[in-house]
Amino acid sequence: MTKPVFRFAPSPNGRLHLGHAYSALLNADFARRFRGRFLLRIEDIDITRCRPAFEAAIYDDLAWLGLTWEAPVRRQSEHFADYHAAFLRLKGRGVVYPCFCTRKDITETIACREAETGRDWPRDPDCAPLYPGICRGMPVDEAGRRIAAGEPHAWRLDMAALEKLAPGPHRFRTFDREGREGIVTAHPRRWGDAVVVRKETPTSYHLSVVVDDALQGVTHVVRGQDLEAATDLHVLLQALLDLPTPRYHHHGLVLDPMGDKLAKSRRSQSLAELRAEGATPQAVWRRLGFDPQPTPRT
Template sequence: MASSSPIFRFAPSPNGRLHLGHAYSALMNERLAARLQGEMLLRIEDIDLTRCRPEFEQGILEDLAWLGISFAPEVRRQSLHFDDYRQALGRLEAAGLVYPCFCSRQEIKEAVRQREATTGIPWPRDPDGAPLYPETCRALGEAEMRRRCEAGEPHVLRLAMDRALERRAGESLSYGRFDETGAEHEIAVDPARWGDVVLARKDVPTSYHLSVVVDDALQGVSHVVRGRDLEAATDIHVLLQRLLGLPTPRYHFHQLLSDETGQKLAKSRMSRSLADLRADGMKPDAIRRQLGFT
Protein backbone atom coordinates (compact mmCIF):
# COMPACT_ATOMS: atom_id res chain seq x y z
CA MET A 1 0.00 0.00 0.00
CA ALA A 2 1.54 3.30 -1.07
CA SER A 3 0.59 6.56 0.62
CA SER A 4 2.17 9.95 1.09
CA SER A 5 0.47 10.40 4.47
CA PRO A 6 1.38 8.54 7.70
CA ILE A 7 -0.34 5.20 8.13
CA PHE A 8 -1.32 3.92 11.57
CA ARG A 9 -2.94 0.62 12.51
CA PHE A 10 -4.92 -0.82 15.40
CA ALA A 11 -4.47 -4.60 15.57
CA PRO A 12 -6.56 -6.48 18.17
CA SER A 13 -6.86 -10.26 18.46
CA PRO A 14 -10.39 -11.75 18.43
CA ASN A 15 -9.83 -14.05 21.41
CA GLY A 16 -12.15 -12.14 23.73
CA ARG A 17 -14.00 -8.85 24.07
CA LEU A 18 -12.20 -5.51 24.11
CA HIS A 19 -11.70 -3.74 27.45
CA LEU A 20 -10.71 -0.20 28.44
CA GLY A 21 -7.04 -0.91 27.73
CA HIS A 22 -7.88 -1.69 24.11
CA ALA A 23 -10.06 1.41 23.93
CA TYR A 24 -7.16 3.53 25.19
CA SER A 25 -4.82 2.10 22.54
CA ALA A 26 -7.34 2.59 19.74
CA LEU A 27 -8.08 6.16 20.85
CA MET A 28 -4.36 6.96 21.12
CA ASN A 29 -3.90 5.72 17.56
CA GLU A 30 -6.82 7.90 16.50
CA ARG A 31 -5.39 10.97 18.29
CA LEU A 32 -1.88 10.66 16.87
CA ALA A 33 -3.13 9.85 13.38
CA ALA A 34 -5.24 13.01 13.48
CA ARG A 35 -2.34 15.14 14.73
CA LEU A 36 -0.05 13.86 11.97
CA GLN A 37 -2.84 13.90 9.35
CA GLY A 38 -2.51 10.17 8.90
CA GLU A 39 -4.72 7.26 7.95
CA MET A 40 -6.02 4.55 10.31
CA LEU A 41 -6.08 0.85 9.38
CA LEU A 42 -7.71 -2.04 11.23
CA ARG A 43 -5.98 -5.42 11.35
CA ILE A 44 -7.43 -8.54 12.93
CA GLU A 45 -4.58 -10.60 14.37
CA ASP A 46 -6.16 -14.06 14.32
CA ILE A 47 -3.27 -16.46 13.71
CA ASP A 48 -4.27 -18.41 16.84
CA LEU A 49 -6.99 -20.47 15.20
CA THR A 50 -7.89 -22.29 18.42
CA ARG A 51 -8.69 -19.18 20.51
CA CYS A 52 -9.82 -16.62 17.92
CA ARG A 53 -13.52 -16.78 17.07
CA PRO A 54 -15.83 -14.99 14.60
CA GLU A 55 -18.12 -13.74 17.37
CA PHE A 56 -15.20 -11.98 19.05
CA GLU A 57 -14.22 -10.34 15.77
CA GLN A 58 -17.79 -9.13 15.35
CA GLY A 59 -17.63 -7.80 18.90
CA ILE A 60 -14.46 -5.85 18.07
CA LEU A 61 -16.14 -4.22 15.09
CA GLU A 62 -19.19 -3.33 17.19
CA ASP A 63 -17.09 -1.89 20.03
CA LEU A 64 -14.96 0.27 17.72
CA ALA A 65 -18.02 1.54 15.86
CA TRP A 66 -19.67 2.34 19.21
CA LEU A 67 -16.60 4.35 20.25
CA GLY A 68 -16.86 6.26 16.99
CA ILE A 69 -13.42 5.31 15.65
CA SER A 70 -13.15 5.29 11.86
CA PHE A 71 -10.80 3.13 9.81
CA ALA A 72 -9.94 2.72 6.15
CA PRO A 73 -12.46 0.34 4.51
CA GLU A 74 -10.26 -2.73 4.02
CA VAL A 75 -9.61 -4.91 7.09
CA ARG A 76 -6.62 -7.28 7.00
CA ARG A 77 -7.26 -10.65 8.65
CA GLN A 78 -4.04 -12.53 9.30
CA SER A 79 -5.64 -15.97 8.95
CA LEU A 80 -6.22 -15.20 5.25
CA HIS A 81 -2.57 -14.39 4.60
CA PHE A 82 -0.58 -17.38 5.84
CA ASP A 83 1.16 -17.60 2.45
CA ASP A 84 2.72 -14.17 3.05
CA TYR A 85 4.25 -15.44 6.29
CA ARG A 86 5.37 -18.71 4.70
CA GLN A 87 7.25 -16.76 2.04
CA ALA A 88 9.02 -14.61 4.64
CA LEU A 89 9.86 -17.67 6.73
CA GLY A 90 11.16 -19.42 3.62
CA ARG A 91 13.59 -16.57 2.99
CA LEU A 92 14.97 -16.89 6.50
CA GLU A 93 15.22 -20.67 6.15
CA ALA A 94 17.06 -20.33 2.83
CA ALA A 95 19.55 -18.03 4.56
CA GLY A 96 20.21 -20.72 7.19
CA LEU A 97 18.75 -18.66 10.02
CA VAL A 98 15.96 -21.01 11.15
CA TYR A 99 16.04 -24.47 12.73
CA PRO A 100 13.42 -26.91 14.10
CA CYS A 101 13.06 -27.33 17.85
CA PHE A 102 11.31 -30.42 19.22
CA CYS A 103 11.45 -29.46 22.91
CA SER A 104 8.21 -29.07 24.81
CA ARG A 105 7.81 -26.23 27.28
CA GLN A 106 8.12 -28.72 30.13
CA GLU A 107 11.34 -30.13 28.68
CA ILE A 108 12.80 -26.63 28.37
CA LYS A 109 11.79 -25.84 31.95
CA GLU A 110 13.43 -29.05 33.19
CA ALA A 111 16.63 -28.47 31.18
CA VAL A 112 16.96 -25.00 32.68
CA ARG A 113 16.26 -26.32 36.18
CA GLN A 114 18.98 -28.93 35.83
CA ARG A 115 21.54 -26.42 34.57
CA GLU A 116 20.77 -24.05 37.42
CA ALA A 117 21.08 -26.91 39.93
CA THR A 118 24.40 -28.02 38.42
CA THR A 119 26.03 -24.61 38.12
CA GLY A 120 24.35 -22.77 40.97
CA ILE A 121 23.96 -19.83 38.60
CA PRO A 122 20.53 -18.43 37.62
CA TRP A 123 19.75 -19.10 33.98
CA PRO A 124 19.34 -15.93 31.89
CA ARG A 125 15.80 -14.69 31.27
CA ASP A 126 14.33 -12.67 28.43
CA PRO A 127 12.71 -9.25 29.04
CA ASP A 128 9.38 -10.96 29.75
CA GLY A 129 10.97 -13.08 32.46
CA ALA A 130 10.95 -16.41 30.59
CA PRO A 131 14.17 -18.48 30.59
CA LEU A 132 16.13 -18.26 27.35
CA TYR A 133 15.94 -21.38 25.23
CA PRO A 134 19.03 -23.52 26.06
CA GLU A 135 19.55 -24.35 22.36
CA THR A 136 19.12 -28.08 22.98
CA CYS A 137 18.03 -28.92 19.44
CA ARG A 138 20.87 -26.98 17.80
CA ALA A 139 23.10 -29.91 18.71
CA LEU A 140 21.08 -32.22 16.45
CA GLY A 141 22.56 -32.97 13.04
CA GLU A 142 20.82 -31.96 9.83
CA ALA A 143 19.88 -35.57 9.06
CA GLU A 144 18.32 -36.06 12.50
CA MET A 145 16.37 -32.80 12.23
CA ARG A 146 15.08 -33.81 8.80
CA ARG A 147 14.15 -37.31 9.96
CA ARG A 148 12.15 -36.03 12.91
CA CYS A 149 10.38 -33.38 10.84
CA GLU A 150 9.47 -35.94 8.16
CA ALA A 151 8.18 -38.25 10.88
CA GLY A 152 5.73 -35.53 11.85
CA GLU A 153 7.09 -34.82 15.32
CA PRO A 154 5.60 -31.67 16.86
CA HIS A 155 8.06 -28.81 16.64
CA VAL A 156 8.51 -25.08 16.37
CA LEU A 157 10.88 -23.13 14.14
CA ARG A 158 13.34 -20.89 15.96
CA LEU A 159 15.52 -18.05 14.81
CA ALA A 160 19.23 -18.81 15.29
CA MET A 161 19.91 -15.50 16.99
CA ASP A 162 23.71 -15.63 16.81
CA ARG A 163 23.64 -16.33 13.06
CA ALA A 164 21.06 -13.59 12.51
CA LEU A 165 23.18 -11.04 14.34
CA GLU A 166 26.33 -12.16 12.51
CA ARG A 167 24.50 -11.54 9.25
CA ARG A 168 23.93 -7.94 10.36
CA ALA A 169 27.50 -7.57 11.73
CA GLY A 170 28.63 -3.99 11.82
CA GLU A 171 25.12 -2.64 11.29
CA SER A 172 23.53 -0.46 13.93
CA LEU A 173 20.07 -1.77 14.85
CA SER A 174 17.68 0.93 15.98
CA TYR A 175 14.29 2.51 15.38
CA GLY A 176 12.76 5.96 15.61
CA ARG A 177 10.53 6.58 18.62
CA PHE A 178 8.09 9.47 18.39
CA ASP A 179 6.15 11.26 21.11
CA GLU A 180 2.71 12.88 21.09
CA THR A 181 4.11 16.05 19.52
CA GLY A 182 5.64 14.09 16.64
CA ALA A 183 9.21 14.69 17.88
CA GLU A 184 11.42 11.68 17.25
CA HIS A 185 14.64 10.21 18.60
CA GLU A 186 16.60 7.05 17.80
CA ILE A 187 16.52 4.00 20.10
CA ALA A 188 19.12 1.21 19.88
CA VAL A 189 17.84 -2.37 20.18
CA ASP A 190 19.38 -5.54 21.65
CA PRO A 191 17.77 -8.64 20.08
CA ALA A 192 20.31 -11.01 21.69
CA ARG A 193 18.52 -10.66 25.06
CA TRP A 194 15.62 -12.67 23.60
CA GLY A 195 17.65 -15.71 22.55
CA ASP A 196 16.42 -18.06 19.84
CA VAL A 197 12.81 -16.86 19.55
CA VAL A 198 10.02 -18.91 17.98
CA LEU A 199 9.05 -17.77 14.47
CA ALA A 200 6.52 -20.46 13.53
CA ARG A 201 4.91 -23.68 14.66
CA LYS A 202 4.27 -26.94 12.85
CA ASP A 203 0.57 -26.19 12.49
CA VAL A 204 0.79 -22.38 12.16
CA PRO A 205 3.39 -20.99 9.71
CA THR A 206 4.07 -17.85 11.71
CA SER A 207 4.27 -16.20 15.13
CA TYR A 208 3.32 -12.77 16.38
CA HIS A 209 6.86 -11.53 15.75
CA LEU A 210 6.99 -12.66 12.13
CA SER A 211 3.43 -11.79 11.14
CA VAL A 212 3.52 -8.29 12.60
CA VAL A 213 6.61 -7.21 10.64
CA VAL A 214 5.28 -8.74 7.42
CA ASP A 215 1.86 -7.12 7.85
CA ASP A 216 3.26 -3.69 8.71
CA ALA A 217 5.40 -3.78 5.56
CA LEU A 218 2.64 -5.04 3.25
CA GLN A 219 0.16 -2.50 4.61
CA GLY A 220 2.63 0.38 4.37
CA VAL A 221 2.39 1.13 8.10
CA SER A 222 4.67 4.04 8.94
CA HIS A 223 3.70 4.68 12.59
CA VAL A 224 3.07 1.96 15.18
CA VAL A 225 1.29 2.96 18.39
CA ARG A 226 1.09 0.20 20.99
CA GLY A 227 1.45 -0.51 24.71
CA ARG A 228 4.67 -0.40 26.69
CA ASP A 229 4.40 -4.15 27.24
CA LEU A 230 5.54 -4.59 23.63
CA GLU A 231 8.40 -2.10 23.77
CA ALA A 232 11.10 -4.73 24.41
CA ALA A 233 9.77 -7.01 21.66
CA THR A 234 10.58 -4.27 19.16
CA ASP A 235 14.17 -5.56 19.39
CA ILE A 236 13.07 -8.68 17.54
CA HIS A 237 10.93 -6.80 15.06
CA VAL A 238 13.72 -4.44 14.02
CA LEU A 239 16.07 -7.41 13.48
CA LEU A 240 13.50 -9.27 11.37
CA GLN A 241 12.85 -6.14 9.34
CA ARG A 242 16.56 -5.87 8.55
CA LEU A 243 16.90 -9.56 7.73
CA LEU A 244 13.90 -9.45 5.37
CA GLY A 245 14.74 -6.08 3.83
CA LEU A 246 11.56 -4.48 5.17
CA PRO A 247 11.13 -0.86 6.28
CA THR A 248 11.11 -0.07 10.00
CA PRO A 249 8.14 2.05 11.11
CA ARG A 250 8.36 4.73 13.76
CA TYR A 251 7.11 3.60 17.17
CA HIS A 252 5.23 5.14 20.09
CA PHE A 253 4.59 3.19 23.32
CA HIS A 254 1.70 4.30 25.48
CA GLN A 255 0.91 3.65 29.12
CA LEU A 256 -0.95 0.52 30.24
CA LEU A 257 -4.18 0.72 32.21
CA SER A 258 -4.50 -1.11 35.52
CA ASP A 259 -7.43 -2.27 37.62
CA GLU A 260 -8.05 -1.41 41.27
CA THR A 261 -5.54 -4.08 42.35
CA GLY A 262 -2.79 -2.55 40.23
CA GLN A 263 -2.78 -5.36 37.68
CA LYS A 264 -2.77 -4.63 33.96
CA LEU A 265 -6.16 -4.92 32.30
CA ALA A 266 -6.26 -8.20 30.38
CA LYS A 267 -8.71 -10.58 28.79
CA SER A 268 -7.06 -13.44 30.70
CA ARG A 269 -8.01 -11.75 33.99
CA MET A 270 -11.56 -11.19 32.80
CA SER A 271 -11.24 -7.40 32.93
CA ARG A 272 -14.60 -5.73 32.37
CA SER A 273 -15.30 -5.45 28.68
CA LEU A 274 -16.59 -2.48 26.71
CA ALA A 275 -19.69 -4.56 26.03
CA ASP A 276 -20.27 -4.84 29.80
CA LEU A 277 -19.83 -1.09 30.24
CA ARG A 278 -22.20 -0.43 27.36
CA ALA A 279 -24.79 -2.76 28.89
CA ASP A 280 -24.48 -0.77 32.11
CA GLY A 281 -25.48 2.36 30.21
CA MET A 282 -22.06 3.96 29.78
CA LYS A 283 -21.79 6.23 26.73
CA PRO A 284 -18.87 6.54 24.30
CA ASP A 285 -18.26 10.16 25.31
CA ALA A 286 -17.94 9.07 28.92
CA ILE A 287 -15.37 6.44 27.93
CA ARG A 288 -13.37 9.07 26.04
CA ARG A 289 -13.47 11.47 28.98
CA GLN A 290 -12.48 8.77 31.44
CA LEU A 291 -9.46 7.84 29.30
CA GLY A 292 -8.42 11.43 28.70
CA PHE A 293 -9.61 11.81 25.09
CA THR A 294 -12.05 14.69 25.30
Protein backbone atom coordinates in the same frame (compact mmCIF):
# COMPACT_ATOMS: atom_id res chain seq x y z
CA MET B 1 4.17 13.24 0.31
CA THR B 2 2.94 9.83 1.47
CA LYS B 3 0.46 9.99 4.31
CA PRO B 4 1.43 8.43 7.65
CA VAL B 5 -0.30 5.10 8.27
CA PHE B 6 -1.41 3.94 11.74
CA ARG B 7 -3.08 0.68 12.72
CA PHE B 8 -4.98 -0.83 15.62
CA ALA B 9 -4.49 -4.61 15.63
CA PRO B 10 -6.52 -6.53 18.24
CA SER B 11 -6.88 -10.29 18.55
CA PRO B 12 -10.44 -11.69 18.56
CA ASN B 13 -9.90 -13.95 21.58
CA GLY B 14 -12.13 -12.01 23.98
CA ARG B 15 -14.04 -8.75 24.40
CA LEU B 16 -12.25 -5.41 24.19
CA HIS B 17 -11.66 -3.51 27.44
CA LEU B 18 -10.61 0.04 28.29
CA GLY B 19 -6.96 -0.72 27.50
CA HIS B 20 -7.90 -1.65 23.96
CA ALA B 21 -10.12 1.42 23.71
CA TYR B 22 -7.21 3.65 24.76
CA SER B 23 -4.89 2.16 22.14
CA ALA B 24 -7.51 2.42 19.39
CA LEU B 25 -8.38 6.01 20.29
CA LEU B 26 -4.72 6.98 20.52
CA ASN B 27 -4.00 5.52 17.07
CA ALA B 28 -6.99 7.38 15.64
CA ASP B 29 -5.88 10.57 17.41
CA PHE B 30 -2.37 10.29 15.98
CA ALA B 31 -3.81 9.71 12.51
CA ARG B 32 -5.91 12.86 12.88
CA ARG B 33 -3.02 14.95 14.23
CA PHE B 34 -0.60 13.79 11.53
CA ARG B 35 -3.28 13.83 8.80
CA GLY B 36 -2.67 10.16 8.19
CA ARG B 37 -4.63 6.95 7.63
CA PHE B 38 -6.14 4.69 10.30
CA LEU B 39 -6.29 0.95 9.65
CA LEU B 40 -7.85 -1.91 11.58
CA ARG B 41 -6.17 -5.31 11.46
CA ILE B 42 -7.49 -8.53 12.99
CA GLU B 43 -4.63 -10.58 14.42
CA ASP B 44 -6.23 -14.02 14.45
CA ILE B 45 -3.35 -16.42 13.83
CA ASP B 46 -4.25 -18.29 17.03
CA ILE B 47 -7.01 -20.35 15.47
CA THR B 48 -7.63 -22.25 18.73
CA ARG B 49 -8.63 -19.16 20.73
CA CYS B 50 -9.93 -16.65 18.18
CA ARG B 51 -13.67 -16.65 17.50
CA PRO B 52 -15.85 -15.02 14.80
CA ALA B 53 -18.16 -13.71 17.53
CA PHE B 54 -15.28 -11.83 19.16
CA GLU B 55 -14.25 -10.39 15.80
CA ALA B 56 -17.79 -9.14 15.21
CA ALA B 57 -17.74 -7.62 18.70
CA ILE B 58 -14.53 -5.71 17.87
CA TYR B 59 -16.23 -3.99 14.96
CA ASP B 60 -19.27 -3.25 17.12
CA ASP B 61 -17.26 -1.83 20.03
CA LEU B 62 -15.08 0.38 17.84
CA ALA B 63 -18.08 1.68 15.91
CA TRP B 64 -19.81 2.44 19.22
CA LEU B 65 -16.76 4.50 20.20
CA GLY B 66 -17.25 6.49 17.01
CA LEU B 67 -14.18 5.21 15.16
CA THR B 68 -14.01 4.55 11.44
CA TRP B 69 -11.33 2.70 9.53
CA GLU B 70 -10.36 1.83 6.01
CA ALA B 71 -11.72 -1.22 4.24
CA PRO B 72 -10.94 -3.99 3.66
CA VAL B 73 -9.76 -5.10 7.08
CA ARG B 74 -6.73 -7.38 6.94
CA ARG B 75 -7.34 -10.67 8.73
CA GLN B 76 -4.13 -12.54 9.45
CA SER B 77 -5.74 -15.97 9.12
CA GLU B 78 -6.24 -15.23 5.41
CA HIS B 79 -2.55 -14.52 4.79
CA PHE B 80 -0.55 -17.48 6.06
CA ALA B 81 1.06 -17.71 2.62
CA ASP B 82 2.65 -14.28 3.15
CA TYR B 83 4.15 -15.36 6.46
CA HIS B 84 5.37 -18.66 5.02
CA ALA B 85 7.14 -16.79 2.21
CA ALA B 86 8.90 -14.63 4.81
CA PHE B 87 9.86 -17.74 6.79
CA LEU B 88 11.37 -19.32 3.66
CA ARG B 89 13.52 -16.23 3.23
CA LEU B 90 14.81 -16.59 6.78
CA LYS B 91 15.42 -20.29 6.22
CA GLY B 92 17.25 -19.56 2.99
CA ARG B 93 19.56 -17.21 4.85
CA GLY B 94 20.39 -19.91 7.40
CA VAL B 95 19.21 -17.96 10.43
CA VAL B 96 16.54 -20.36 11.72
CA TYR B 97 16.58 -23.97 12.89
CA PRO B 98 13.85 -26.49 13.77
CA CYS B 99 13.13 -27.15 17.43
CA PHE B 100 11.38 -30.36 18.50
CA CYS B 101 11.46 -29.63 22.24
CA THR B 102 8.43 -29.85 24.46
CA ARG B 103 7.94 -27.52 27.40
CA LYS B 104 8.92 -30.42 29.64
CA ASP B 105 12.19 -30.89 27.72
CA ILE B 106 13.07 -27.24 28.17
CA THR B 107 12.06 -27.09 31.83
CA GLU B 108 14.05 -30.20 32.75
CA THR B 109 17.15 -29.06 30.87
CA ILE B 110 17.10 -25.67 32.56
CA ALA B 111 16.61 -27.27 35.99
CA CYS B 112 19.65 -29.48 35.41
CA ARG B 113 21.83 -26.58 34.31
CA GLU B 114 20.74 -24.46 37.26
CA ALA B 115 21.63 -27.35 39.58
CA GLU B 116 25.04 -27.72 37.91
CA THR B 117 25.93 -24.02 38.06
CA GLY B 118 24.10 -22.96 41.21
CA ARG B 119 22.78 -19.92 39.35
CA ASP B 120 19.36 -18.92 38.09
CA TRP B 121 18.86 -19.41 34.38
CA PRO B 122 18.65 -16.14 32.40
CA ARG B 123 15.24 -14.91 31.32
CA ASP B 124 13.88 -12.82 28.47
CA PRO B 125 12.09 -9.45 28.90
CA ASP B 126 8.80 -11.32 29.44
CA CYS B 127 10.44 -13.23 32.32
CA ALA B 128 10.36 -16.55 30.44
CA PRO B 129 13.55 -18.68 30.65
CA LEU B 130 15.77 -18.34 27.60
CA TYR B 131 15.79 -21.38 25.35
CA PRO B 132 18.80 -23.54 26.37
CA GLY B 133 19.74 -24.48 22.80
CA ILE B 134 18.85 -28.18 22.93
CA CYS B 135 18.13 -28.45 19.18
CA ARG B 136 20.66 -25.86 18.04
CA GLY B 137 23.35 -27.62 16.08
CA MET B 138 21.27 -30.72 15.34
CA PRO B 139 22.57 -32.41 12.16
CA VAL B 140 20.57 -31.39 9.11
CA ASP B 141 19.84 -34.98 8.10
CA GLU B 142 18.49 -35.84 11.54
CA ALA B 143 16.26 -32.76 11.56
CA GLY B 144 15.08 -33.60 8.06
CA ARG B 145 14.13 -37.15 9.05
CA ARG B 146 12.16 -35.93 12.04
CA ILE B 147 10.34 -33.32 9.99
CA ALA B 148 9.56 -35.87 7.27
CA ALA B 149 8.16 -38.19 9.92
CA GLY B 150 5.69 -35.50 10.93
CA GLU B 151 7.19 -34.75 14.32
CA PRO B 152 5.81 -31.45 15.70
CA HIS B 153 8.38 -28.69 15.63
CA ALA B 154 8.79 -24.95 15.83
CA TRP B 155 11.42 -22.79 14.12
CA ARG B 156 13.74 -20.57 16.14
CA LEU B 157 16.06 -17.71 15.30
CA ASP B 158 19.71 -18.70 15.60
CA MET B 159 21.10 -15.72 17.48
CA ALA B 160 24.65 -17.06 17.27
CA ALA B 161 24.46 -17.15 13.47
CA LEU B 162 22.92 -13.69 13.44
CA GLU B 163 25.93 -12.27 15.25
CA LYS B 164 27.86 -12.69 12.00
CA LEU B 165 25.11 -12.15 9.45
CA ALA B 166 23.34 -9.18 11.03
CA PRO B 167 25.50 -7.94 13.93
CA GLY B 168 23.81 -4.55 14.15
CA PRO B 169 23.53 -2.24 15.91
CA HIS B 170 19.81 -2.25 15.09
CA ARG B 171 18.11 1.07 15.76
CA PHE B 172 14.60 2.42 15.40
CA ARG B 173 12.92 5.79 15.69
CA THR B 174 10.38 6.71 18.35
CA PHE B 175 7.86 9.59 18.36
CA ASP B 176 5.46 11.28 20.75
CA ARG B 177 2.16 13.15 20.48
CA GLU B 178 3.95 16.39 19.73
CA GLY B 179 5.85 14.84 16.83
CA ARG B 180 9.21 14.77 18.62
CA GLU B 181 11.43 11.88 17.60
CA GLY B 182 14.18 9.86 19.25
CA ILE B 183 16.46 6.97 18.33
CA VAL B 184 16.62 3.73 20.33
CA THR B 185 19.04 0.83 19.98
CA ALA B 186 17.41 -2.60 19.91
CA HIS B 187 18.88 -5.54 21.84
CA PRO B 188 17.46 -8.70 20.23
CA ARG B 189 19.96 -11.03 21.89
CA ARG B 190 18.17 -10.64 25.21
CA TRP B 191 15.36 -12.73 23.72
CA GLY B 192 17.63 -15.68 22.97
CA ASP B 193 16.65 -18.03 20.16
CA ALA B 194 13.07 -16.76 19.86
CA VAL B 195 10.36 -18.74 18.06
CA VAL B 196 9.38 -17.30 14.67
CA VAL B 197 7.17 -20.22 13.54
CA ARG B 198 5.13 -22.01 16.19
CA LYS B 199 4.33 -25.72 16.31
CA GLU B 200 0.57 -25.26 16.07
CA THR B 201 0.56 -22.22 13.75
CA PRO B 202 2.63 -21.64 10.58
CA THR B 203 3.86 -18.27 11.87
CA SER B 204 4.24 -16.30 15.10
CA TYR B 205 3.19 -12.89 16.38
CA HIS B 206 6.67 -11.52 15.73
CA LEU B 207 6.90 -12.72 12.14
CA SER B 208 3.35 -11.92 11.08
CA VAL B 209 3.31 -8.44 12.56
CA VAL B 210 6.42 -7.26 10.70
CA VAL B 211 5.15 -8.76 7.43
CA ASP B 212 1.74 -7.15 7.87
CA ASP B 213 3.16 -3.74 8.74
CA ALA B 214 5.32 -3.80 5.61
CA LEU B 215 2.57 -5.02 3.28
CA GLN B 216 0.10 -2.48 4.65
CA GLY B 217 2.58 0.38 4.46
CA VAL B 218 2.36 1.10 8.19
CA THR B 219 4.69 3.99 9.00
CA HIS B 220 3.87 4.55 12.69
CA VAL B 221 3.24 1.77 15.21
CA VAL B 222 1.36 2.83 18.35
CA ARG B 223 0.97 0.09 20.98
CA GLY B 224 1.32 -0.56 24.71
CA GLN B 225 4.50 -0.54 26.76
CA ASP B 226 4.06 -4.26 27.30
CA LEU B 227 5.17 -4.75 23.69
CA GLU B 228 8.07 -2.30 23.80
CA ALA B 229 10.74 -4.98 24.34
CA ALA B 230 9.34 -7.04 21.44
CA THR B 231 10.47 -4.26 19.13
CA ASP B 232 13.98 -5.73 19.52
CA LEU B 233 12.90 -8.77 17.52
CA HIS B 234 10.75 -6.83 15.09
CA VAL B 235 13.58 -4.52 14.09
CA LEU B 236 15.87 -7.52 13.66
CA LEU B 237 13.34 -9.34 11.46
CA GLN B 238 12.82 -6.21 9.39
CA ALA B 239 16.56 -6.06 8.75
CA LEU B 240 16.74 -9.75 7.82
CA LEU B 241 13.74 -9.54 5.48
CA ASP B 242 14.72 -6.17 3.95
CA LEU B 243 11.51 -4.57 5.24
CA PRO B 244 11.09 -0.92 6.27
CA THR B 245 11.16 -0.12 9.97
CA PRO B 246 8.23 2.04 11.13
CA ARG B 247 8.48 4.66 13.84
CA TYR B 248 7.28 3.42 17.23
CA HIS B 249 5.36 4.88 20.15
CA HIS B 250 4.73 2.66 23.19
CA HIS B 251 2.04 4.15 25.38
CA GLY B 252 1.33 3.68 29.05
CA LEU B 253 -1.09 0.95 30.08
CA VAL B 254 -4.55 1.35 31.54
CA LEU B 255 -4.48 -0.20 35.02
CA ASP B 256 -7.15 -1.65 37.28
CA PRO B 257 -7.71 -0.43 40.88
CA MET B 258 -5.07 -2.92 42.08
CA GLY B 259 -2.45 -1.44 39.77
CA ASP B 260 -2.42 -4.37 37.36
CA LYS B 261 -2.79 -3.95 33.61
CA LEU B 262 -6.17 -4.76 32.14
CA ALA B 263 -6.29 -8.18 30.47
CA LYS B 264 -8.83 -10.49 28.92
CA SER B 265 -7.30 -13.40 30.84
CA ARG B 266 -8.13 -11.64 34.14
CA ARG B 267 -11.66 -10.89 32.97
CA SER B 268 -11.15 -7.15 33.12
CA GLN B 269 -14.37 -5.24 32.63
CA SER B 270 -15.19 -5.14 28.94
CA LEU B 271 -16.53 -2.25 26.89
CA ALA B 272 -19.70 -4.29 26.42
CA GLU B 273 -20.15 -4.47 30.19
CA LEU B 274 -19.55 -0.73 30.51
CA ARG B 275 -22.20 -0.12 27.85
CA ALA B 276 -24.64 -2.37 29.72
CA GLU B 277 -24.09 -0.24 32.82
CA GLY B 278 -25.06 2.86 30.87
CA ALA B 279 -21.67 4.28 29.92
CA THR B 280 -21.64 6.54 26.86
CA PRO B 281 -18.92 6.72 24.22
CA GLN B 282 -18.24 10.33 25.23
CA ALA B 283 -17.69 9.24 28.84
CA VAL B 284 -15.18 6.58 27.74
CA TRP B 285 -13.29 9.11 25.62
CA ARG B 286 -13.08 11.55 28.54
CA ARG B 287 -12.19 8.83 31.04
CA LEU B 288 -9.23 7.89 28.84
CA GLY B 289 -8.10 11.51 28.41
CA PHE B 290 -9.42 12.29 24.92
CA ASP B 291 -11.61 15.12 23.72
CA PRO B 292 -14.55 13.29 22.10
CA GLN B 293 -14.21 14.85 18.66
CA PRO B 294 -15.72 13.84 16.35
CA THR B 295 -18.71 13.01 18.53
CA PRO B 296 -18.92 9.21 18.83
CA ARG B 297 -22.08 7.39 17.79
CA THR B 298 -24.35 6.10 20.53
